[in-house]
């Protein structure tokens with residue numbers, strides 16, 4: 333069974349950002365940077381839809397053609413997940429996405445040195461409201477870490 337391992341959780345847990353790739357009905361790819369993402373379960377990645385447009389259209393057109401990549405700059409290790417996406421706009425997982433978006437914004441605040449930039453972000457946090465949760469169910473996993481195993485399928 334395809335399963336996200338503890339090692340993979342560690343790598344993606346240290347990722348500063350993720351890449352989410354989808355494909356439209358003509359087969360044209362679309363890849364976007366995503367800040368709000370995490371491992372939801374052994375087989376699922378959660379991403380928050382705050383600003384997605386083409387991405388959502390593509391998921392509706394081709395839900396089983398989705399790839400997610402995340403990497404750790406410190407250790408130069410990365411994982412790529414391919415699978416099927418669904419969108420939820422209410423319920424438990426959606427609420428988790430709302431919580432994720434707000435907690436990521438709070439974490440970003442600690443990186444801001446300028447008091448004014450911090451104050452602006454603090455003021456914005458209550459208004460952060462994802463439109464939806466994108467849940468990718470993983471069907472295959474590849475390691476992207478440089479070296480002999482680069483790009484190899486591991487699950």
Ligand SMILES: Cc1cc2nc3c(=O)[nH]c(=O)nc-3n(C[C@H](O)[C@H](O)[C@H](O)COP(=O)(O)O)c2cc1C
Pocket residue numbers: 349362364365366367368369380381382383384385386387388
């Ligand atoms: C650093 C960074 C982080 C981002 N994080 C998110 C995010 O967590 N969720 C989101 O919906 N959009 C996020 N965006 C915006 C998306 O990358 C993208 O602009 C949006 O999905 C619209 O593109 P689309 O029409 O191709 O879907 C982020 C953009 C940047 C540059």
